[in-house]
Amino acid sequence: MIYLASHSPRRRELLEQIQVHYQPLAITVDETRYAQEIPQEYVTRLALIKARTGRLAAPTSAPVLSADTVVVCQGQIFGKPLNKADAQQMLKQLSGTSHQVMTAVAVVTTTQESVCLNISQVYFRSLSDQEIAAYIATHEPLDKAGSYAIQGVASIFIERIEGSYSGVMGLPLYETAGLLAKIGIKIL
């Protein structure tokens, strides 16, 4: 058994997909980005902080896993939108171009810490203003980094991806299995 320090239903689903037994752990961390911090460092630091915070909060000594996701488009970092207007801005920028989704996953035990970063490239077709408005009206964008969900209606916007589908969704499973193997947890 491991702890999953995450509120994200997607991360829970993905961990269940690879049949890892977990208990959810509720944590809160300060997600403020440092001045000049590059996205790779930012997501990696946050994934680690979430797992460390989880380790301190965990009721037993079981390992703690956590993750963090950001979307990087034309040099800008998109987290979860603050509101509908923010979601609209992000989707306009993602329209007709490609962006990167960076997800870091971290595992912290009582004696060691490991973290892994997955970067995927996602290609969006052009979106009309009407489509963006209709998509926002579904409420799907509101709790997702970059204001979209690859696993949801936004799948119709995505021409192709290079990288990891599970990474874009919020928990790269190949990397997760690698981190778990390092601490002696085998999936199969």
Ligand SMILES: Cc1cn([C@H]2C[C@H](O)[C@@H](COP(=O)(O)OP(=O)(O)OP(=O)(O)O)O2)c(=O)[nH]c1=O
């Ligand atoms: C790009 C993308 C993101 N997302 C989601 C995954 C994450 O839940 C969210 C990224 O926000 P995060 O801040 O990484 O995570 P979170 O606050 O939702 O959850 P946690 O408690 O683990 O900190 O965006 C999708 O579900 N599909 C997608 O295609």
